Amino acid sequence: MKMKKIEAIIRPDVFPEVRRALALEGIDGLSVTEIAGCGRQEGRTGLFRGNAYEMEFSAKLKLEMVVEERLVEPIVEAILEYASTGEVGDGKIFILPLDEAIRIRTKERGAIAVY
Amino acid sequence: MEAVQSSVDMMWMMVGAILVFFMHAGFAMVEAGFTRSKNTVNILMKNLLTLSIGALLYFIAGFAIMFGPSAFGLIGTEGFALLGREDIGFFVFQAVFAATCATIISGAVAERMKLSSYLVLVIAMTGVIYPIVGHWVWGGGWLSELGFIDFAGSTVVHLTGAVGALIAAWLIGPRIGKYNNKIVNVIPGHSIPLGTLGVLILWLGWFGFNGASTLAADTELVPMIIANTLLAASAAVVSTAIYTKFRYKRMDASLTLNGALSGLVGITAGGANVSLIGSIVIGLIAGVIMTESIRFLDVKARIDDPVGAISVHGVGGIWGTLAVGLFDTTNGTLYGGGFEILGVQAVGIIAVIAWTSLTVGGSLMAIRLFNPLRVSKVEETMGLDYSEHGTAAYEMQDVLKGATPPRSGDFAERLTQLGKSVQTR
Numbered sequence: 001m002k003m004k005k006i007e008a009i010i011r012p013d014v015f016p017e018v019r020r021a022l023a024l025e026g027i028d029g030l031s032v033t034e035i036a037g038c039g040r041q042e043g044r045t046g047l048f049r050g051n052a053y054e055m056e057f058s059a060k061l062k063l064e065m066v067v068e069e070r071l072v073e074p075i076v077e078a079i080l081e082y083a084s085t086g087e088v089g090d091g092k093i094f095i096l097p098l099d100e101a102i103r104i105r106t107k108e109r110g111a112i113a114v115y
Numbered sequence: 116m117e118a119v120q121s122s123v124d125m126m127w128m129m130v131g132a133i134l135v136f137f138m139h140a141g142f143a144m145v146e147a148g149f150t151r152s153k154n155t156v157n158i159l160m161k162n163l164l165t166l167s168i169g170a171l172l173y174f175i176a177g178f179a180i181m182f183g184p185s186a187f188g189l190i191g192t193e194g195f196a197l198l199g200r201e202d203i204g205f206f207v208f209q210a211v212f213a214a215t216c217a218t219i220i221s222g223a224v225a226e227r228m229k230l231s232s233y234l235v236l237v238i239a240m241t242g243v244i245y246p247i248v249g250h251w252v253w254g255g256g257w258l259s260e261l262g263f264i265d266f267a268g269s270t271v272v273h274l275t276g277a278v279g280a281l282i283a284a285w286l287i288g289p290r291i292g293k294y295n296n297k298i299v300n301v302i303p304g305h306s307i308p309l310g311t312l313g314v315l316i317l318w319l320g321w322f323g324f325n326g327a328s329t330l331a332a333d334t335e336l337v338p339m340i341i342a343n344t345l346l347a348a349s350a351a352v353v354s355t356a357i358y359t360k361f362r363y364k365r366m367d368a369s370l371t372l373n374g375a376l377s378g379l380v381g382i383t384a385g386g387a388n389v390s391l392i393g394s395i396v397i398g399l400i401a402g403v404i405m406t407e408s409i410r411f412l413d414v415k416a417r418i419d420d421p422v423g424a425i426s427v428h429g430v431g432g433i434w435g436t437l438a439v440g441l442f443d444t445t446n447g448t449l450y451g452g453g454f455e456i457l458g459v460q461a462v463g464i465i466a467v468i469a470w471t472s473l474t475v476g477g478s479l480m481a482i483r484l485f486n487p488l489r490v491s492k493v494e495e496t497m498g499l500d501y502s503e504h505g506t507a508a509y510e511m512q513d514v515l516k517g518a519t520p521p522r523s524g525d526f527a528e529r530l531t532q533l534g535k536s537v538q539t540r
Contacts, residue, residue, distance in 0.1 A: 013496045016292070047505030 001111040002069040003098045006076070009037065009060050009091040010083040018063070021078040029114065030065040041089030060091055066101055066114045124331040128208050131327020135211040138320030139166045139218060144313030145376075146222040147508075149304035149369060149422040153498025154226045155508035161221040161230065165237050169214030172242040177213050178206050180246035181254045188257035191250050208327065209249075212272055215324075216245045219276030222422035223284040227291075227489045230503050232482050239478040240279060248275045248467050263463040264443070264456065266340075267328035269384030269435035270467050277429030278471040281418065286479050287489045289419030291496060299414050302421070307368055314372045318348055321379045325386040340386040343394035344379065350398030351378025351405075358403050370406055373423045377405035380431035385439040393442035400438075401431050436460050 010018060015032070022030065036057035043056040067075060076093055084090050103113035143162040147155050175196055182205075183191030194200045217240040224233065251258040252271045265271050293300055304310060326341045355374025359367035381401035382394050389397065408426035412418045418425070440457030441448045448457055479488060489495070494502035501507060 044501065045505065046501070046507075052505075 003066055003101060003111055003114070004069055004072050005064065005066050005096040005098045006072065007094040007096065008063040008079050008083070009035070009093075010063065010079070011085070011089065011091060012059055012061050014083045014085070015061055017082040018079055021082050022063075022065070022075065025071065025074050025078050027065055027067070027075065030063055033062045033064075035060050035062045039089075039092075058089060066098055068111055120332075125204050127332035127337070128204055128327050128330055131323035132204075132208040132211055134320045134323025134327070135208070135215065136166075136320075138211075138215060138317050138324065139163075141313045141316030141318075141320055142215075142218050142222070144309045144316060145372070146225055146313070146422050148306040148308070148310030148313060149222070150225045151302065151498070152305040152509055153500055153507070155305070155500060156504050156506055157230065157499035158221065158225050159508075160504065161225075161233060162218055164234060165218040165221060166211075166214045168234060168237050169217050169241040170210045172238055173210040173213040173246070174206070176242045177246040178209060180243065181209065181249040183254075185250065185255050188255070188260060189250070190247055190256075191254050205330070208330070212268065212324075213241045213245055213249075216268075216272045216276040217241050217279075219273065219424050219428050220280045220283055222424040223277075223280035223420045224287060225421045226499065227495055228283070228287055229487055229490050230499070232479075232486050232488045235482050235486070236279075236283065236475070236478055239474070240276075244279070244471060244474045244478075245272075245275055248470065251466070252463065258463045258466065261459050261462065262456070263459050264388060264439045265384045265436060265463070266387045266439075267325045267383045269380055269432045270463055273380045273383060273428040274432035274436070274464065274467055275471050277425050277427075277432060278468050279475040280420070281425045281429060282472050282475045283479060283488075284418050284420050284425065286476070289417065290421070291492065293419045294417055299417075304369065304421070307372075310369060310372055314375050318375055318379060321348070321383075325383055329387065336387055339391075342391055343382050343386050343389060346391055347382035347394040347398035347401070348375050348378040350395040351375060351381065351402035353402075354399040355402035355406055358406055362406065370409065370423075373405060373409065373427050374402040376427045377401040377431040380428055381435040381438065383432075384435040385442060388439055388444065389442040389447075390444050393438075393444070397435065397438045397442060401434055404434055405431055433464055436464055 008018075012034075037060050038057050041058055043054045043058070046053050046055045063079075065075070072095060076095070079093055100109060101111070101113040102109050106113075139162060143159055146158045146162065150158055178197065178200075179194035180191045183193040183195075186192050197203065197206060200206070217237045220236065220240070221233065249271050250256045252263055252265050253259065290302060293302060321344055322341050325344045326337055329336050329340065351374045352371060355377070356366050356371045359365075359370050378398035378401045381397045382389075385393070385397065405423075405426050408430040409420075409423050412420055412425060420426070437457065437460050439447070440454070440460045442450075443452065443456055444450055446452030446456050448454055482488065490499060490502060498507075
């Protein structure tokens with residue numbers, strides 16, 4: 001069974017709803033990282049001791065999950081539904097091919113290792 | 116000999132004032148620790164400004180209203196800006212108390228109340244609302260005539276602040292994400308170490324709050340009061356720890372921290388009137404009712420109080436005030452003195468709740484006509500640190516989120532210059 005890795009970069013404040021939607025799609029495992037990134041979104045202007053400064057990088061969350069190929073579309077749909085606010089800075093979704101998945105405890109390989 | 120005595124008395128009162136001042140460091144740390152990191156700068160600024168505005172307002176109006184010659188036992192009328200007063204040391208001691216009362220509100224409205232509206236409320240609180248309560252009880256007003264006992268301010272300071280906190284938290288509503296339909300969400304604070312530091316600083320400061328409320332270096336009373344303060348808080352910590360262990364299966368750290376404060380609030384009214392054993396019993400009970408009160412407000416009443424201020428200072432304050440009626444060693448109910456003190460204590464509590472809720476409610480309604488009480492949804496989600504102050508308490512990664520050149524020029528060039536400030540105003 002073919003597997004894919006989905007990486008989604010989203011706004012931190014939409015995470016609770018995205019998380020709930022992913023659970024409903026049957027995702028029981030994912031990794032989340034706090035990241036800072038830049039792209040098309042304008043940086044914010046900060047203020048420190050009277051001096052304004054540009055904060056180029058915006059705080060985002062990176063979600064990573066490995067799923068069977070047939071689940072990719074429903075998951076993408078779920079993320080799009082809850083992570084999209086229509087404003088610049090909603091983030092990106094990347095879908096990558098995956099060679100192998102191995103569960104360390106049981107040494108199982110393949111799709112069984114991620115469920 | 117008399118000169119020495121009055122010098123020592125003044126010294127003790129000033130030490131007390133300085134300790135109470137330091138309690139604001141404690142409030143700032145507790146409130147910062149029990150809330151999310153994106154609102155830390157804001158809560159620290161609220162605390163710092165409350166203290167400073169409080170001192171100024173109390174100088175201009177509060178002290179006169181509280182301790183000026185009484186009109187009908189309701190309000191003081193002379194001594195505005197300390198005109199004609201010579202007891203400056205007493206003013207300092209009372210001014211830091213006034214600020215303590217107001218700062219209780221900032222914890223309950225944390226993470227969502229607009230700074231400007233909050234500060235207007237602080238002005239009303241320290242300039243008028245608190246001083247009138249203080250006048251009733253400590254300034255020769257009608258409650259003191261009745262025989263109401265509130266040694267260092269379970270009611271005057273803590274209940275008044277907590278009622279303000281309750282009304283404000285109720286009017287502005289819960290934080291976004293606290294309640295979704297039937298679900299009560301947990302919004303954990305970001306630093307238990309800061310919260311613990313804050314509680315211990317408050318505890319230290321409380322030795323001055325209670326101990327120096329004698330206003331004199333009394334060789335019998337002061338050690339007694341400080342011992343009562345120590346024992347009540349310790350008992351409350353132990354009872355909260357044990358109670359949460361049974362109630363929630365594990366010992367709840369942040370509730371146990373609140374427990375210390377509930378014991379301190381509880382012994383504040385009766386510090387000079389109860390025995391050492393009495394203070395332990397007061398503390399033991401304070402921890403348990405505070406824990407249940409937090410549960411009730413959070414789940415049943417659905418009033419979002421991020422730091423537990425309403426339960427600690429309000430419920431703890433009511434309990435402490437009533438406890439004087441029970442545990443007073445000369446006339447308390449448990450010492451065969453009947454229910455007279457208890458009744459007077461209850462009258463005082465009801466009067467203070469009524470006055471404070473009406474005036475704080477009225478003030479907030481009036482403020483709302485000119486300025487929103489809470490920040491916008493976008494600002495709240497982003498965090499008040501950025502929306503109100505344009506900065507953050509902790510940068511996720513200083514290099515990435517810190518100063519960078521303006522958005523012009525080559526991207527690669529900009530990346531190489533990260534960390535350099537460019538724009539000045």
